[in-house]
Amino acid sequence: MLINLDFESSEPIYQQLVFQIIEGIARKDFRPGEALPSVRSLASDIGINLHTVNKAYQQLKLEGFIQIHRQKGVVINPDGVPKADERYKQQLEKNLRPLIAESICRDYGEEEFLLLCKMIYKNYQGGRT
Amino acid sequence: MLINLDFESSEPIYQQLVFQIIEGIARKDFRPGEALPSVRSLASDIGINLHTVNKAYQQLKLEGFIQIHRQKGVVINPDGVPKADERYKQQLEKNLRPLIAESICRDYGEEEFLLLCKMIYKNYQGGRT
């Protein structure tokens, strides 16, 4: 399990961790039902506090990515991640708008932008490396 | 000038302000060379702290969107916004990755995603409303 944190970044560590795990799921490094390391072991592995890991796990649980079983530890949601609903789409649009607005200002054309997206998509769909 | 702030959001107010102005430029509500309200007047207009407006303006200046002159006040950069450079593209990709990774997890297909982007592009290119 590869976790790549940037301790210099202003992005909270727990959020970076959340994203790294989501990325792992997208890349199919983690399959539904697969176990994740315990709070403690992951924390010591990457050298951060267990509460930080716990916060990331709690958020992933809230969003339906993982399940936390008492004492059995943490597993990727065996039923798969909840599908995109209306709320998610609105959130996604809200997140995309600033990126696109700035791209327009900087003359970064629509074609280039879409190409970049496709490139990232392809990057994930390469599957387990 | 329409400024739409969400005081309940976890997004800092100064960042919301930064984005609203960038959006205005993208939508061509603000043209190069056009004047923006002074820190004081904008702050009192939307009922927020001077420092908050100032922080937003400073960031916009740093990124080349505006110029701040002691006498002439604040104007949209007459030379236009700096074009997208390599650094910007990397930053953009870094911002897009989490959005795309989560979309994949949620079965929100590439086509839909690209369609959403196009819609937002079209939305901005409608021009001055």
Add this chain to the structure above:
Amino acid sequence: MLINLDFESSEPIYQQLVFQIIEGIARKDFRPGEALPSVRSLASDIGINLHTVNKAYQQLKLEGFIQIHRQKGVVINPDGVPKADERYKQQLEKNLRPLIAESICRDYGEEEFLLLCKMIYKNYQGGRT
């Protein structure tokens, strides 16, 4: 004997087990004097730890629902469950208060609430299914 456990729930398994058995008594699936499976057999039936079943049985014994005999095994209390006493009523009120307070906040009216209670009562009094 139908036992329905939710291993993802934050409610401890032994408490779920306790409640399932209480529910069985309320529904008259279990009659006074009737035998319950031994700790061992129940544990292996539902695939949980011996200690977990034991903890549930101990709690049921403490509250007077069952009797545990070294030889005869576990039986539903032949004298019936102890009647509601003052202590029980206070406990019940303490448990109901949060539910009712939240219902009020959420505009879930008293009539609806009482109707829901009646429905649950009726549901149990249907008798052995």
Add this chain to the structure above:
Amino acid sequence: MLINLDFESSEPIYQQLVFQIIEGIARKDFRPGEALPSVRSLASDIGINLHTVNKAYQQLKLEGFIQIHRQKGVVINPDGVPKADERYKQQLEKNLRPLIAESICRDYGEEEFLLLCKMIYKNYQGGRT
């Protein structure tokens, strides 16, 4: 603001706190838009750690009871608490079932049970004392 915590109870302090505030809203001690004490001041007032108060506030925020404004502090949701939805009703039923099942076992009749509920309802609707 009266907060009554039982430090002996097995119920987590933060949950007791959550309930006390919900109770305050139900009793109309707290009106929509009204400010709540800051995390720090409430923590020192009742002699607990600020993180414990924070956890309670975060949960109340998640459930829509309060809003947390950056730096402006905490206020009761001005739009009122979200109405009871289907999910809430199911949760409520799930919480009521064990209470009712045990009542049936203990010969605590339906009439008495409903009377107790009504009593609690009346108790809250007395309004601000």
Add this chain to the structure above:
DNA sequence: GTGGTCTAGACCACG
């Protein structure tokens, strides 16, 4: 001064 984040260390319930 406010909430957000992170660290550190401790105890407990659970299985």
Add this chain to the structure above:
DNA sequence: GTGGTCTAGACCACA
């Protein structure tokens, strides 16, 4: 051994 809870103390971004 696991997650859940609580405490304590620190720094930072925000307004």
